[in-house]
Structure formats: C-alpha cells, structure tokens
Amino acid sequence: MAGQSLEDVYLLRPLNDALPTAEEKRRSRELEEFLRTSGLYEAVDEGILREEVLGLFNELVQTWVKGVCRKKNLSVEDARAHVYTFGSYRLGVHGPGTDMDTLVVGPRYVQRDTDFFGNEKHCLQYVLSQTPDVSDIQPVPDAFVPMIGIKYKGVQMDILYASLAMITLPEQLDLSNHAVLRGCDEATVRSLNGCRVTDTLLRLVPNQDVFRLALRAVKHWASLRGISSNVTGYLGGVNLAIMVAKICQLYPRAEASTVLLKFFILLKAWPWPRAIHLRVPEDHSLGLPVWDPRPGTRDSLALMPVITPAYPAMNSLYNVQRSTLEVMTAEFAAAADICTTFLHYRGGQSIDWSRLFTPVPFFTQHTFYIQAFPKAPAASSC
Incomplete structure (x- = not known):
C-alpha cells in the first residue's frame, strides 16, 4: 500500500x-x-401507529427519569432523557410488522443495571409492565447489547439504554459528537453506536x-x-x-x-x-x-x-x-x-x-437434514 x-x-x-x-x-x-x-412496504395506518407509539413511549420515558430522580432525592427540574430510533426504521427501509430499534439515552445517575432493568417500582422494566397497551416484555440484561423487548399497541420494540457521563442532558443532544462516548463502558458504546452508525450511513x-x-x-x-x-x-x-x-x-x-x-x-x-x-x-x-x-x-x-x-x-x-x-x-x-x-x-x-428474487429451495437442495428439539423449563419455574 x-x-x-x-x-x-x-x-x-x-x-x-x-x-x-x-x-x-x-x-x-x-x-x-x-x-x-411483494408486500415490503407498510400501510399508511401502520406508519401512523408507529409514530404514535414513539410519542407515547417518549412521554413514558420522561416520567420514568423523573421517578428515578425522586427515588434518589435529586431535583427533577432539568431531568430528561432522549429517545432515538436506529436500524431499519431510522434508515427508512422497514417493512410491515418489523421491529423498531429504539435507544434511550439518560444521565449518569440513571443506570442500566439498577434503574433500566429490574422489578422495583422506579425501574423502567417495572414501569413498562404497569403500562396499558404494553405486552410481551422480554428483558435481556446479559446480551451483547442489553435490551428490553416489548410490544406497545402491537408494535414490536427493542429498547436499548445508554447512560452518559453527564448530570443533566442538554435539550438537543448530538450523538455524532464523539464526546458522548467518554467514560462509557463497552455495552454503552455498543448501544450508542446503533444510532451513530445509522446516522453516519445516511450522511455518507x-x-x-x-x-x-x-x-x-x-x-x-x-x-x-x-x-x-x-x-x-x-x-x-x-x-x-x-x-x-x-x-x-x-x-x-x-x-x-x-x-x-x-x-x-x-x-x-x-x-x-x-x-x-x-x-x-x-x-x-x-x-x-x-x-x-x-x-x-x-x-x-x-x-x-x-x-x-x-x-x-x-x-x-x-x-x-x-x-x-x-x-x-x-x-x-x-x-x-x-x-x-x-x-x-x-x-x-x-x-x-x-x-432475481427467487426463494431458495432449501428442502430440495440438500441430501440430509437435522431436526432439533430444544427443551427448556416452563416460564413459571424460571
């Protein structure tokens, strides 16, 4: 070279x-x-529903952050979080029924392990469980990128959380600024980079x-x-x-x-x-x-x-x-x-x-196939 x-x-x-x-x-x-x-574009009504759900979720997140402040005896006056989308929805290539990748960015006193995940009343996971129209809550705290999966009014959402090294978040937060990564652990960097990669792609x-x-x-x-x-x-x-x-x-x-x-x-x-x-x-x-x-x-x-x-x-x-x-x-x-x-x-x-768009003939192109039967404890016994 x-x-x-x-x-x-x-x-x-x-x-x-x-x-x-x-x-x-x-x-x-x-x-x-x-x-x-071929049915790859969502109907207008579904797009409107997604926007409505995002608005409701943003309101819920702001209430949650203020609740965490009260729990920790902190001022709620300037308490805020930001909600971003990324992935196929942010890129504008999502289809009917596809997941909506969502990132919540909060201040440093709102932590992923103790305030985002958990069944205590101040935790977002608990708040979601008490919210009408929210169902199928699936917390995955140990994933490579920790997240909570939910359905909100039938819209599937994968929610990530990033806690920044700031006491108060500005009203306008630019995630493309590399300074937001300062002081973040690797899981937080990966969470932030979902949005950062998506937005950089669109610029390039x-x-x-x-x-x-x-x-x-x-x-x-x-x-x-x-x-x-x-x-x-x-x-x-x-x-x-x-x-x-x-x-x-x-x-x-x-x-x-x-x-x-x-x-x-x-x-x-x-x-x-x-x-x-x-x-x-x-x-x-x-x-x-x-x-x-x-x-x-x-x-x-x-x-x-x-x-x-x-x-x-x-x-x-x-x-x-x-x-x-x-x-x-x-x-x-x-x-x-x-x-x-x-x-x-x-x-x-x-x-x-x-x-060009022909399905792969999977069940005729191979000679041998393996069928697996996974077993797991019932949800009630976990």
Missing part, C-alpha cells in the same frame, strides 16, 4: 459518476413497484432515496435466499446497509436498479478478506478498541470484514465462518450472473425482477 492515498487504500473514489439514463430510471420505478407488490450515501430502494431490495433478496441472519454467520441489517452504501458511493449518480445490479456483480469479484470501508477509520484517542487488521491481531483473522463507519470502527460481520462465507459467495455469484444478463438488455426491454 506504500505510495497509495487513503482514498485508494479504502477504495473511496467513484468508479463511475455518469448520470442515469431514462431506461435506468424506468427500471428503478419497476423495481419499486415489484417490491410494493450520495442519494438517500436511491440507497433506501436498493437496500430494501437487497434485504428482500437475502431473506429469500436464506442468508439473512447475522447471529448464524450470515448477513444482518447493519452489514447489508454498509455494503449497499458502498456501492452507492462507487456509483454516486446511479439509479437504484443500477446499484442493485452492481451490488452483486462487485461482490462476486470482491477480494475477501479485503475489508469494505465507507470512510477512512477515525481514532479519537478515547481508548476504545477499534478495527485493527494488523498481522497477529484477532481482526486479522476476519474472513469477510464489513467495517462500521462511526467511531469506534468495528467489523459488523465478525460471526462469519468459512462455511457461511462459501454459501454467501456462491449466492453472490449466482445473483451476479442473473444481473449481468439484465445489464445486457437493450431497446426498452423490461427486467423480470422475479428471476
């Missing part, structure tokens, strides 16, 4: 910045119509509408092909968003249909384990662990690194194994072959998008 600029090292220069043709614009309209027909893509349509299409494809599960070593929402954003950067003026086709063609040829970056990684000397692929480090063993764009940079695809990488590269290659055919269409020929 000697003599190369950082833009070349991280592949940050556009490959093609040509304006889209009328045919490419038409194909994008057809792609959106195909996705709508040249055209958010193009990005959203292409990402919605890629998420649908990954789900149909059975490779949409970050937990089991496949693709998750964050890494798919970063990968699509990368194609948007390389083709900054392209239509969504072109971004989608180029996505598969480029990933078929991508020289893994070369990492995918959206920007030059930042190091703000806060002592937080960051992506470090130097020989001898754990990161140097990553098979398919897709790096988050917000500090501290991390590999969002750390779960990938050789077996799952082989499956994904085969799927990219098969999709790329179809997309290459589409690129050769001329004379106003329409693309049959259903050729």
